[in-house]
Amino acid sequence: MLGAQAVQTFNGPMADANDVYRPVTLPAKANATASMTDLERDDLEHQLHCQCGCNLDVYTCRTTDFACSVSPAMHADVMGLVSGGHTAQEILAAFKAVYGEKVLMAPGKSGFNLVGYTMPFVALGAGAVLVNVLLRRWRSRAPLPVALVSQVDATDSELAALDAAVRRDN
Amino acid sequence: MVSREAAFLYNNLVLVGIAFSVLWGTLFPIISEAVRGNKITVGPPFFNTVNIPLGLLLLLLTGIGPLIAWRRASVANLKRQFLVPTAMAVTTGASFFAFGVHDLAALLSYTFGALVMATIVQEFSKGVSARHRMYGESRLVALPRLVARNRRRYGGYIVHAGVVVVFAAFAGLAFKREFDLTFNAGDTKVVTDAWGHRWTFLSQGISRYNVLNREVTAIALDVTRDGKPAGVITSEKRQHVDSRGAPTFEPSTEVGILGSFRQDVYVVLAGVRGGDAAEIRVTFNPLVRWVWLGGALMAIGGLVVMWPAADRQRVQAGYAAVLKPRPVGELVGA
Numbered sequence: 174m175l176g177a178q179a180v181q182t183f184n185g186p187m188a189d190a191n192d193v194y195r196p197v198t199l200p201a202k203a204n205a206t207a208s209m210t211d212l213e214r215d216d217l218e219h220q221l222h223c224q225c226g227c228n229l230d231v232y233t234c235r236t237t238d239f240a241c242s243v244s245p246a247m248h249a250d251v252m253g254l255v256s257g258g259h260t261a262q263e264i265l266a267a268f269k270a271v272y273g274e275k276v277l278m279a280p281g282k283s284g285f286n287l288v289g290y291t292m293p294f295v296a297l298g299a300g301a302v303l304v305n306v307l308l309r310r311w312r313s314r315a316p317l318p319v320a321l322v323s324q325v326d327a328t329d330s331e332l333a334a335l336d337a338a339v340r341r342d343n
Numbered sequence: 344m345v346s347r348e349a350a351f352l353y354n355n356l357v358l359v360g361i362a363f364s365v366l367w368g369t370l371f372p373i374i375s376e377a378v379r380g381n382k383i384t385v386g387p388p389f390f391n392t393v394n395i396p397l398g399l400l401l402l403l404l405t406g407i408g409p410l411i412a413w414r415r416a417s418v419a420n421l422k423r424q425f426l427v428p429t430a431m432a433v434t435t436g437a438s439f440f441a442f443g444v445h446d447l448a449a450l451l452s453y454t455f456g457a458l459v460m461a462t463i464v465q466e467f468s469k470g471v472s473a474r475h476r477m478y479g480e481s482r483l484v485a486l487p488r489l490v491a492r493n494r495r496r497y498g499g500y501i502v503h504a505g506v507v508v509v510f511a512a513f514a515g516l517a518f519k520r521e522f523d524l525t526f527n528a529g530d531t532k533v534v535t536d537a538w539g540h541r542w543t544f545l546s547q548g549i550s551r552y553n554v555l556n557r558e559v560t561a562i563a564l565d566v567t568r569d570g571k572p573a574g575v576i577t578s579e580k581r582q583h584v585d586s587r588g589a590p591t592f593e594p595s596t597e598v599g600i601l602g603s604f605r606q607d608v609y610v611v612l613a614g615v616r617g618g619d620a621a622e623i624r625v626t627f628n629p630l631v632r633w634v635w636l637g638g639a640l641m642a643i644g645g646l647v648v649m650w651p652a653a654d655r656q657r658v659q660a661g662y663a664a665v666l667k668p669r670p671v672g673e674l675v676g677a
Binding site for chain 2: 215219220222228230235236237240273274275276277278279280285286289290292293294296297300301304308340
């Protein structure tokens with residue numbers, strides 16, 4: 174039996190919540206009060222991956238798709254942990270302990286996951302170094318600038334026509 | 344190393360970097376599972392963490408590139424070119440901060456966007472002024488002729504303007520507001536958007552009916568903004584059924600949208616509790632239409648760039664030579 178209040182009214186052929194839902198509970202802290210505001214709780218649910226297969230976070234799934242019975246159940250667990258006085262980090266850790274790291278919408282920034290976060294920047298930095306080296310090499314191969322000519326054998330109208338042609342072509 | 348060519352190269356490098364980060368983020372769950380043996384999810388927070396800095400760098404380079412001279416820029420040239428755009432960027436950033444935009448990504452986005460727009464205006468202004476001086480054209484005549492004379496350059500600037508508008512729209516997410524509301528028939532709820540407007544939603548109740556191949560559950564809300572009628576928004580849940588009346592596919596949601604250039608108001612019927620109480624999610628999505636506007640600007644800029652240049656074709660035709668036919672005997676005897 175799910176802990177969430179039954180609010181489902183649209184009965185599509187959804188995956189059975191009992192197949193994927195697992196309760197996440199922790200003992201309430203002594204003299205516990207709600208550890209965060211509703212807004213902070215919603216932010217927290219944006220970091221949790223609904224396990225129904227929708228690829229959405231818990232908050233988005235439960236507020237836009239009531240055919241899903243998993244996200245309301247996960248939401249109920251979050252509510253229980255919040256009212257038990259647990260912090261956001263403790264709640265995320267509790268979900269991770271039950272479902273594994275896949276329950277987080279983005280991998281934690283530690284261990285091997287750091288490779289995931291840093292690789293694009295490392296690749297970009299390596300690309301920048303490569304471009305820099307290539308630019309220096311190309312510049313060193315470039316022909317020397319032609320000596321400027323102080324006077325040319327042309328009339329003013331010819332120079333004006335040349336100037337206009339160059340501007341058109343620019 | 345400071346030249347427009349180098350700026351182009353670095354710009355393209357960042358574009359490739361963004362493409363790589365998307366590929367990397369898509370493949371990383373597989374790589375992680377292969378290396379560590381456990382599954383992970385790589386969702387929007389990962390891509391936001393990685394791609395927002397890259398996108399901002401791209402926007403900054405978009406503003407810097409056109410300000411640098413070809414081949415090699417001198418310090419005096421850089422000072423002269425950067426003065427106005429940098430001043431505009433700093434002023435814009437400070438103004439947005441003063442008006443309460445403290446989200447770093449949004450703040451940088453508008454600051455760099457101002458740099459790019461100031462660059463574009465400066466480039467157009469210089470070009471038009473040059474034509475005005477050289478040919479005595481009025482500025483209104485000079486502007487289209489300037490673009491026509493160098494479509495690649497000025498079409499590119501129009502594309503840049505489109506990019507700025509799109510970034511401004513994306514940064515508008517910083518002002519997004521969401522509300523989860525429960526309505527019984529006749530209930531009224533009041534919420535305030537990021538601009539400080541008070542929106543009132545009055546439920547006209549839930550209706551259920553069958554249409555063709557679907558069962559529909561709908562809610563209509565009378566909407567007022569600051570006391571003035573703004574329209575009626577309707578949102579539906581549709582459950583499609585087969586010929587025997589059995590549900591097919593997942594239920595789909597028809598989002599009610601009230602749009603304007605400032606923001607779109609989305610109303611989503613999430614579900615119904617106990618027969619009459621509708622669970623509604625109201626979202627104020629700022630600057631959504633600007634995404635379309637930016638896309639249209641980019642398309643127009645692309646058309647300007649690609650439009651064939653009739654002048655060049657005529658010049659090339661001038662090189663054509665007409666060969667005088669030689670007597671047949673000369674050819675045979677040769």
